[in-house]
Amino acid sequence: MFLWVEDEVSFNTDFEKQDQVYYVPTNQQYDGVWRTIYATPGPLAQALKDEIPGIIRATRSSNQERLFSVGENAINRTGRFADQDFLEIFSLKFIEGQRETAFSNPEAIVLTQSTAIALFGTDENILGKIIKMGNTDNYLVSGVIEDLPNTISFPFDWIAPFERYRDGAEWMTHYGNNFSDTFVLLSEDANLETVDARVRQLIQEKSSDETDTYAFLHSIKDWHLRSKFKDGSIVGGRIAYVHLFSIIALIILLIACINFMNLSTARSEKRASEVGVRKAMGSGRSRLIFQFITEALMLALMATIVSVVLLVVLLPQFNLLIGKNLVLGLTQPSHIILLLSITLVCGVFAGLYPAFYLSSFKPVDVLKGLKVTQGSATSIRKGLVIGQFTISIVFIICTILVYQQIQHVKNRDLGFDKEQLISMNVNDAMIEKFDVIKQKLIESGAVKSVGLNNSDILSGGNNGSNLTWTGGTNTEDVLISFRYINSDFLETTGMKLAEGHGFSDNVAKDSSSVLITESFAKLMGSGSAIGKIIDRGDYPYTVVGVVKDFLYDDMYAQGDPVMFFNYPAGANYMYLKTNPGVPVSDMLARVESVMKIHNSAFPFQYQFVDDTFDAKFKSEQLIGTLSQLFALLAILISCLGLFGLAAYTAEQRRKEIGIRKVLGASVTGIVKLLSKDFVKLVGVSILLASPIAWFTMHNWLQDYAYRIDINWWIFVMAGVVAILIAIVTVSFQAIKAAVANPIKSLKTE
Template sequence: MLGNYFKIAWRNLIRNKAFSAINILGLASGLACSLLVILWIQDERSMDRFHANDAQLYQVYEINHYDGKIEGTYLTQGLLANELKRMVPEVTYASSMESSFPRIFSANGQLFKVEGAYVGEDFLKMFSYPLLQGTPATALNVPGGIAISRKMAAQFFGSPERAIGQTIRYENKEDLTVTAIFENVPAYSSQQFDFLRNWQDYTKANSWVSNWGSANPATYLQLHQGTDPAKVAAKIKGFLASYKSQHKEAFTELGLQPFPEKYLHATFQNGKIDGGRIAYVHLFSLVAVFILLIACINFMNLATAGATQRAKEVGVRKVVGAVRRTLMLQFVCEAILLTLCSVMIAIALVVLLLPAFNTLTGKQLLLPTTQPAFWALLLGLMVITGLVAGSYPAFFLSSLNPVKVLKGNLKFSTGATFFRKSLVVFQFALSAILIVGMIIIYQQLDYVQTKNLGYNRENLLYIPMEGGLINKYDLLKEEAGKLPGIVSISKMRETPTVISHSRGDIGWVGKDPSQEVLFSDAVVGYDFVKTLDLRLLAGRDFSREFGADSANYILNETAVKKIGYTDPIGKPFIWGTDKGEIIGVLKDFHFSSMHDAIEPLFIRLDTSPKWGTLLVRTTAGKTQTTLAALEKLCKTINPGIPFSYQFSDQEYTKLYKNEQVVSKLANYFAFLAIFISCLGLFGLAMFTAAQRTKEIGVRKTLGASVPNIILLLSTDFLKPVAMALLIAFPIAWYTMNRWLQGFVYKTEIAWWVFVLAGLLTIGIAILTVGFQSIKAALMNPVKSLKA
């Protein structure tokens, strides 16, 4: 019986080629979109889920109460991991982790830049990064030792077996011994590194780590199996009270988060974990479901629009004894067959689009054709889609009265017509929401890209200070200053794009002892203000003419307001135990993304940092020739180290990588939603034109012109679209306003955004229904009245 249904379904599909092609194309587009999003969601949710001990792995976070604020952060004290392991019996292993920017390694005549991290000796005991050589117990317990990846071992020594025990040179200044080789870190790990160095080596080079007042590394714990994490979290909540000064109004608490959850839930609101990438997972899931629903709605509209062609078939079947249940089953089988064809095309589309989708999202997704679960998912998706898409047409067509149908009196109830128009309203409402979202996201990205940051991003280069550049900085600056096209040179510990380090042990005259304010701090060289083209509100930049400047400070205006000095120049400022004077006040400039407010910032001079970034201001229009001269100079001063650089504006753009992905996906989703919705409107236009054939004939007989008929039909078609806009705009405004709340500095939602979105939606709808309206208006009235 079912075989006969599918045979009839196939014949109908072949007979109505145009109808079938439109339907299959719409469903295939929706299914392809859904499959891509499902693959992305699966990848997002599988992140960090491969560790054998993932149920016992936790990351420590801090809740800072200060200055009337409550802020959460994953930055913790470098001493915290070992102290928690020592003092809390439920902790099996603990490790700090400080990621490193690309470092230069050399061995056997090979030289590469490699990214890695400094970690505690328990790190490889906690996390499941398989060792090819060495053991977790000895891999990271020796100062001067290094664990490297299979890839790194192959690059320098040919194989993991040859690499173990070998010497590799670090930054052309230190020889390290390879103590272990681990398997390459998989793409589904949020921790990415190719080398791991011992934590003791990090503390030797960074004395601030031993200060409980400084926070930067991450802290990971593995609890004993069966331990209640809530009890451990309660136990360590006030742990820092014994190690750093706490006040009633200014104190720090600790919290625990399951490590596998951190990737998707890493945003803090008022000190609590609230959101993160999970918001995008939910958003894209919802969009994928809606686009698939839009495609199913198209099937319903097109199937009912073609009811006039199938009505007599249904009537004849009922007359010869077919019951409603068998007719419904037949139409559902037709829907499933059509969905099967759509699924096959959707898979082909996914294969074609996956490389571009991976480039867009930064993923390495593959179609898991070898996994039974994938085919089970596909089968379930096909059946559900077929049932959803075919349910209403099956119910509607099987309910037709055979007597009326065979007499040619096929009329559709007001309720049926209203339902179909409601489906179109739903389609275009979602499309309008996506169009508004697309425009506002573009506006916000344009706003953050063009807003004056307080420093000049144009013609500003970042050059990492590696190898000999650190010790020979003064020579480099002197020689580079002679090159044509160089305006100014300075240096800093981080970059102007992101200053992430902060301190709480700040003091000034008149400070309330119970008050604690976190200040961001930057370590810079001479000519910093000039090189960044910053604006001094008072005072001066650091200068060699003042020998005491190494103990003095420059503050931004937010810091001065927080301190309360009315005339700050020459006033005392204390960092830890280092007391100096304020010599300059800078107009506020952005040193992080516009998601965050500008924080109080103090800048100090360090003439001999161990690492950092060279800042080079070049003359406009001479960047390329200046770069070539700089590269030649750096190779002379710093032989054996490859020359590298970044443009300031490109580094700034990276702060909004997630937003850029969302913007591009919003564009594609909006286009796809509009495309599929137009197919639905086309179906409604076909249906309406078929229903009003005789009416059009009568109107033309009575003297109605073709333009009048076109206007009449188009106006009727556009009513659902207008209704969709009225529903969509309040929802779009609310949704995008909530999204913009994630930015402290943001654009305003202007009225013209909705006007533009409305005009685009209506314009596309007019183009869609225009063909059917013109076709109906041009029909010979004689034929219309005979129909």
């Protein structure tokens, strides 16, 4: 967990000027609610740099995926169109070329080391060489930079001048269009509060119309850990997981330490004679305390050595689980210090109470053979067992509820069918040849239908406001999502019409027609929405169909109303509804053969929509998986302690059990006798764990608009599971003691 936490908190720390770098999001108000949007107007960056003292560099940036080719070699890479200041803000380290002159040519491009090697086979002597972007535009390599670490929030494989991306796009120069990432670098002596206050005013000053939008500064140190916003303010993010998993890791150690305390004090009679003899021979209490703590430290040290061996074996599997590339790094001083610190703290903490308890025995009483009184130790031991199982039961309940929440959302009605659905990025060549590609794909037998859309079906996509419509009041502040589709998109994705009809194959005929979702139709008031008019700017559209609401963007909430246009030329994604009767490998081979013929300049790439959907729950699934592992660890360690205590109890009562058997006690009766005290302790743990688990999960679920109800039976089930685990653990030792030959137990009497 330390390695995971270390990786999380190290995001974006490799940049030289990290204390001065800020991202500029915008807060936009729609329908009375503030939303934080990772997009700004194109001209904002230059205005920030020119007009706000303290901002010394600013850049626009747009994240794009592009195909690059050198001869027959073609690869897809994600990168950024940006201004010259981008290179300076992030202090990118050049292997070839110069940072200051990299963008002096508008046709220049800077590649990362791995991208250069993938294209040219080397990262040396490639300055001035030409690569082709998108099979159409030539770019001149002006620099090669070191590969970026995995721990950055905005990764990229290439950077090209923003001006060429903007060329001819007049809409990018308007303050009403938010599309660009904006990064700024503050001077070392800049006052953050003063600069931020000025940034918040700029968009409203520059906009010709009154706007409910303002920009603000978001520190590079918060991009990864504190990126969750509500009502325009930071409310958390992955930092919550960092805190949560750190605490849980400490709790697991605590449970193990409790076991050591319990077993050490339980075995006190075994060591009482040793303490008595040592004290009689002149050992002081402080020396005995030192001895017992040293023993605990030695055990902790041995455990540390074993744990390092286990880490070497298990870390690759853990990396697969969490999707990271953590390394043990025993040569790093921080890792050595951590291991030694854990060893020291666990050894001292676990050994402290047993050391003070054992060293308190009076030598006279011990050497006379008097029984060591364990009154307070027994009570503390019971309390520790209760504490252990309370934590374990909390983990069990939380694990169940996390799993239920994930399944609850994953199984909700999406409004479309994600099964047998494939998405592919499209390019101009695919749009031009779409009819042929569609026909050949269907003729191959692998595909049933083909649809086009400008957005990933699960993403937020394009949106806007300032629309008016029939039956609407105060409509300008309502955010509407726009989708540019073809006539087959609804059939391909399984979206259903609530009323009206879909688009025809005649795009020109449908130029003034739109489809809307049910949530949009409700905004138009009572009665059917069919035939009503929506004005977008100066252009009126007639509603011809109402599509049932579908889930996109935030998987835990209802998406914004959607407006569909029959405009396949604006598509960025192609969707294929595949034939379930064709094996996946065969289906992909048939699709690839069609694409190689009709889109040969681009590599065949695809994504299953159900995989994309599952990826939306990456954080929740990680929590669910780790909580299962933590629960199993907590239960296992608790049971080990209980197993040891049961074994010791059985040993202590060996003669009593022998006498009871001679007097006719049954095995069942003896098992009940030895088990009931431990089961009572687990029962108390259930009573304590239930409200703690309810409070914890109730607060966790508040972050999700679409969430489960916490049912009472979960607590009952967790309690029953805990009791059964305790009974099985204790019964093994109890049965072993109960079936033992009483003659052997009593032969010394």
